[in-house]
Amino acid sequence: MKKKKLVFLAFATIAIALLLEAGILKYVNDSNTYRMSKVLLDRVITVLNKNDDSENGLIESLKDDYIVRAKAVSYIIDAKPQVEYDVEELQKIADLILVDEIHLFDKNGYIYSGTLPKYYGFSFDSGEQMEYFKPMLKNKNLTMCQDVTPNTAEGKELMYAITWNEAGTRMIQIGIEPKRLLKELKQNEISAVVSDMPVYKGIEIFVADSQTKIVKGATDSRQIGVKLEGLVVSSDKKSGETDVRLIRIGGKRCKCLLSQYDDYIVAVTIDSSFYRQGNIFAVLIVGVYLVLASCCMFYLLSRVMKEKYEKEKLLYISNTDELTRCFNRHAYEERINNLDLREEWIYISLDLNNLKHTNDSLGHAAGDELICAAANCMRESFGKYGNVYRIGGDEFVVIITGNTKEFQSIIESFDRRVAQWHGKLVDSMTISWGYVFSSEKEWDNIYDIAKEADERMYKNKERYYQESKIVRRR
Structure with missing residues (x-):
């Protein structure tokens, strides 16, 4: 069964490669024509910008x-x-x-x-x-x-x-596409630009107004003022899209590419003889090469991607808390075992207040809402500077390794974010925290830092309950 699948895959790949080979010349020709049209547009914009x-x-x-x-x-x-x-x-x-x-x-x-x-x-x-x-x-x-x-x-x-708000706490920036300005820039004279465009023999370029179809510029100046429908073909394509057709001009068979850009249509005509290069043997060699390369690359890529996906999936599951999408205790243990006491970093211990009361009075769905909201606030505040870990029910740890000098503004931003939060089941939340800098003193081990951060957090939690006159429920 596996062999049949491999054979089918091989034939499918060969078929795709052959179709790709058949379309290479068309793709190359259309790409070259598009680049020529783009050069024309760039040239026109350059002239307009000089006004x-x-x-x-x-x-x-x-x-x-x-x-x-x-x-x-x-x-x-x-x-x-x-x-x-x-x-x-x-x-x-x-x-x-x-x-x-x-x-x-x-x-x-x-x-x-x-x-x-x-x-x-x-x-x-x-x-x-x-x-x-x-x-x-x-x-x-x-x-x-x-x-x-x-x-x-x-x-x-x-x-x-951009401007500052009145309080000086944030900057507000707006972005606008200045359509009126861009339109006026494009309305400058383009006939001289197009007539000076260097082109190969057998290639002609036209630029016409998208509404009137009147030619505004052409490599053959005698065509200026002529309607595009009579000269080449009309195009109903949207802005930026291309339309490739075979037509006859002056008795010669030509390939014509039309591309509309807002107010203008760019038409490039290329004599069919211009493309008669190479021979059948070169096409066959490229075709064989593409078939072999496609088969090998497809097979190797599928194997590599499958292994990579499985590894990433396993790593994500083993290190991620299912409810909050934060790192879990397993990831936490691995991280603290790799921390260096000689470097400066910050250990923050965090704990939700009143979670038990919320679970008992509003239900565990409300408690889960609080836990998820706390995790989101932590990620938004600390995510750029370190990692957030959920190590217990409502117990979190944040380890910051970047921008430690700006920690005060970071923690203040976190407090504001928590204070501004409002949920569907719970009106508000509070979080007690305690933090320790690894550089505060010489520590015997990392667990001493974690213990000190926990003690500071519990002091803040006790202060919160005293100030809010809430009787803790155990």
Whole structure:
């Protein structure tokens, strides 16, 4: 049975390889044509960008408008602090203010909230585009707006504006795609650009208005002003998509690639004889090579991926707490056995308050909600600097190995996050903690540090119960 599967797999791979080989020439030709079209577009944009006199006024007016929008977002979040960590509510604010993105930065320049969670953790050090805003860290009265720049994560062309909130506790950044500006840049004269484009013999390039289909620029200047339908073919493709067809121009059979970019359609025609290169033997050699390589690579890759998946799955299960998705006690024991007392790190012992009372009065579902909420707060506050471990029912340990000098602000941020939390079954929660720096003194072993952190945590817990006048239930 296994042999039949392997034979079937081999034939399937060979078939795919042969189809791939049959499509190589088409792919290469279309790719080359696309690159030529892209060069044309880049050339047009370059020329448009030189018209600084007409563009500067527009850019400055946009910057002023975007800064006002950033301040408006800041005022809304200050007035409704509960939306600070709510992605859906922040997106509603973005739609209301007519912006594409909202990012919230902490005092250190790290994104901790916003409409795009995938950007969380980015900072002013994450790339050239974001480094532009570093002066904000030194002057809380400063507001800044960036020119149209590809963003660090995806290269999208956006304008970003940023401001501090009134309390000076966070920075609010908005990102907007300046469609009006980009449109005006593209409306500059392109006929001279296209006529100067270097092309091989047998290749012609046309740029036409996407609405009127009138040719605005062409390597053959005699075609300017001609409608594209009469010259080549029309295209109903969406922006950025390509349409490849075989047509005849002047009695010659040509391959035509059409690609629409917003307000323009770029057409590249290539004489069919341009592609008559190589011979059948070269195609066969490449085909055989692809068949053999595909069979080997597919087999090896499937084996490697299967082994890797099994190992990762086993490692994850053995080291992860099922309820909270934190590291479990097994992972904790392994970690503390590898800690070095000669290095500086922080051991934090944490324990939920009133968990037994919550379980008894509201049920274990409410207790689980508290435990999961506590774990989430710990991961969000400490996850960038160390690991979070659940070592018991409501007992957690955090070991911080990075940014120990900023620990005070980290723990304060954690307290604020806990204080702001509200659940579905439980209104609020409190967590007692105690921490120890490995550099406080010379310790005999790591377990002495853990014991000291526990004692400090229990002192804080006792203080909490005394101040809140709650009788502990044992």
